[in-house]
Amino acid sequence: MRISAAQRTGNENRIRAAMDRLLRGEIPPGGKCDVKTLPCEAGVDRTALYGTRPYTHLREEFERRLQALQQAGEIPDPREAQIIRLKAENAKLKERLAQAEDEVDELTDFRTQALARLAAQHAEIIRLRGTAEGASRVSRLPAPRTTVIGSCS
Template identity: 80%
Template structure:
């Protein structure tokens, strides 16, 4: 069934309005920023955007504008933006986890070395105490004799 020029113009206006909404990020629930959602939002058949169909030039325009936004770092689709944000957050968390694991390993090694040193010091103290206690006889030295000079008897 052929459509009139007025109907075609009306359809193109609806498609352009839907295109603008989608590219601003106004994505309907369950939709994406793609041709299928564009066709649904504009109320036209999706196949009208294929090949040599009447709205193929609008598909090209939509894809060009979408790609331009993506190159600028602006992603109109909240779902895609959320996926990118979550991937970045996941990478940061993996880095933090690796750093934490390294710190835990270093602290575990430090603890092991410290306990070994404390055990060695304790053994040294016990040995010194035993050797001091083992010498039951302590000899005291006699005091030196003092002689008085200058007295004759």
């Protein structure tokens, strides 16, 4: 079925208006800022935007404008912006988690080494005490006296 020039102009105007709304971030519920939502918003057949159909140039214009916005750092679809923000946040959190795991590994290694050193030192002290008790020339010093200092009243 052929459409008249007036109908074609009306469709183009509706597609351009829908394009402007989507690129401003006015996304309908359940839609996105994409070529699938564009014809739904404009009330035209989706196939009219593809191949050698009459509105292919409008789809290409929409894709160019969307890409230009994205390259400029603007994301008209708030959900897309949220996804990008959450992905960046997720990457930061993964990095922090990796750093924390590395730190835990380092501290665990340090703790293991410290315990090994303490055990070796304890064994050496036990050995030296045993050697000291067996040697006749070593005498033990008397225990220090505790003196009570008078309290001030």
